Amino acid sequence: MTPLDLTALPDPVDVSDNSRALAEVAAVVTAGPFDATWDSLRRYTPPRWYEDAKFGIFLHWGVFSVPAFRNEWYSRDMYREGTPEYEHHIATYGPHREFGYKDFIPSFTMEHFDPAAWANLFRRAGAQFVVPVAEHHDGFAMYDTDRSRWSATKMGPERDVFGDLLAAVDDAWMVRGASSHRAEHWFFMNGGTRFDSDVLDPRTIDFYGPAQREETAPNERHLEDWLLRTVEIIDKYRPQVLWFDWWIEHPAFAEALKTLAAYYYNRAAEWGREVVINYKWEAFPDGAAVYDVERGALAGIRPVVWQNDTSVSKTAWSFVEGHDYKTVAEIIAELVDVVSKNGVLLLNVGPKSDGTIPEPEQRILEGVGAWLTRNGEAIYGSQPWTIPAEGPTEQQVGSFIDGAAPAWTSADIRFTSRHDVTGTYVYATLLATPDDGVARIRAFGSGSGLLPRPIRSVEVLGTGPVNSNTGGLNAFEDTPADGSGPVSWRQTPEALEVTIDGEVGPDSGPVVKIWLAPERPTERTDALHG
Structure with a gap:
């Protein structure tokens, strides 16, 4: 390794007088x-x-x-x-x-x-x-x-x-x-x-x-x-x-x-x-x-x-x-x-x-x-939901706490949301994949008191057919309450249970997307289609 040749260095820069530069800064501030x-x-x-x-x-x-x-x-x-x-x-x-x-x-x-x-x-x-x-x-x-x-x-x-x-x-x-x-x-x-x-x-x-x-x-x-x-x-x-x-x-x-x-x-x-x-x-x-x-x-x-x-x-x-x-x-x-x-x-x-x-x-x-x-739609442009998280695993808070990651389970979930004229979408990201293939989300249970309106559809991102709104008149059609259709799900007082069909990838659990019914569907449908 060759040391630095001090004889070949550029000349030092004279920064002893900063008065002009500081005056220019002051002018921008003023x-x-x-x-x-x-x-x-x-x-x-x-x-x-x-x-x-x-x-x-x-x-x-x-x-x-x-x-x-x-x-x-x-x-x-x-x-x-x-x-x-x-x-x-x-x-x-x-x-x-x-x-x-x-x-x-x-x-x-x-x-x-x-x-x-x-x-x-x-x-x-x-x-x-x-x-x-x-x-x-x-x-x-x-x-x-x-x-x-x-x-x-x-x-x-x-x-x-x-x-x-x-x-x-x-x-x-x-x-x-x-x-x-x-x-x-x-x-x-x-x-x-x-x-x-x-x-x-x-x-x-x-x-x-x-x-x-x-x-x-x-x-x-x-x-x-x-x-x-x-x-x-x-x-x-x-x-x-x-x-x-x-x-x-x-x-x-x-x-x-x-x-x-x-x-x-x-x-x-x-x-x-x-x-x-x-x-x-x-x-x-x-x-x-x-x-x-x-x-x-x-x-x-x-x-x-x-x-x-x-x-x-x-x-x-x-x-x-x-x-x-x-x-x-x-x-x-x-x-x-x-x-x-x-x-x-x-x-x-x-x-x-x-x-x-x-x-x-x-x-x-x-x-x-x-x-x-x-799964980017659960991240980009999203907003916090009513609560950020649920799950049994204790998380450290503060600075410099990432040295030892918790052993997350499928019951550890983080929530985000988004809102537009077609309704409200809430995303639940499981931090691990459930062993039995069923995502259980307590915050989405009918007894949680956290969902202001009925669930219209449920989707698991990136795993197959879409069963939720992408725009159009059919955006307001109900998914059957028994969960029949592309995604199998049921809502109990304790939790929303979603059967995960298809590969969700190795790096997290599934991302479950729910669509909540719009407050006034007729007006919002009209707004969508002019």
Whole structure:
């Protein structure tokens, strides 16, 4: 592995005077419609396209994909004495003063990167939007930045891989996004200041710095740099999703966050686009942006849309050797649980340093896509139902709870719904297939009190003849109450019992769709047919 040639580096970028750039930001904020106050930012409304999308792809890619050891925090932990990364680094690459993190950059070539192939894979997976990491904690920009020489356009692949991928996302009719982890760079490399390492080399301070102590609040220069790097991503790439990691909740970021949010929302208004900011914990007040839970779950239905960001791997977000991958069934269970509670799932993959997506991750995405092809009407554009779930299996809630998936049973069910002029449709997704071939849904029993009107028809998605409305006059014909017809079912006071005929696929139980009678069928039929 060839170390970085410091004599061949581009010249450092002078970012000491930010006054003009900050004035331009202030002008956009002043122009409105949002100003840099929480009261103004609480007027934000999440876009309908995002609420309907339900599923997006996240990408963690970067220099950390070269060592591919343990996780994407290699650049921090390799400089922390006593960690497995520290010991691995010395044993594999030698002393830190001779081979540091920067020396992985020449091997970060992405020579097989095919943005169109990636975008087509994400489209087949059923994703509606794509959020690549623009810059991770390590400070290496994956986009074309004018604020640093340490970027993929100037080193490593020497290509705007970020921009090329977003262009391919556009071509595949998905929505482009971006994530920034720049805030954490304030302290990220500071372990290397505590012993003889290349972090102390003044020739590379613009890469490793600030490398300050995590106990200290970031100073004005770092806050300005964070703001202007984020503004640069907004203006150059026009992402419609902007995702932030946790450290923006540090109180020192509050004023910069308000300015950034007002700038982004105002710029989006200029473009005629609706946008989303994702935040964790308490970085934003309710209503000012979209709440994000990392690798988590909520206990019930959140009244406004939220997001769960998770990964195909239980081990790491980036590519590493020896991943502990989730199964497609585990990911489908996460997806339907999130959607049943008014959420959106952002699912991460981690490309290799050569620009390929690992085959196991491709297979997982294809599996998710196959399930959504059969059952997507229970997900896309759906709304929460009266209750999100039923079943005996206890579910953990909060963040970082996806390490050990529950052993779901066929009695564990998640509910979604949709409404139009032909009536109400309620979907029950069983998280496992019943051994006896009969789905039993207690919430649909005549004694549950949860169904406001009689059941008109029952269908199992993706298993054969349709026995429900697809439009037309026959949409209002009753299915016989004894369940005779294409799908055999009966409603008792205790449950709706549906016989599952046909293959439902290996990655979840059946999805049962019921159609409830319209309140005023005659008028609604007339509305359908003019």
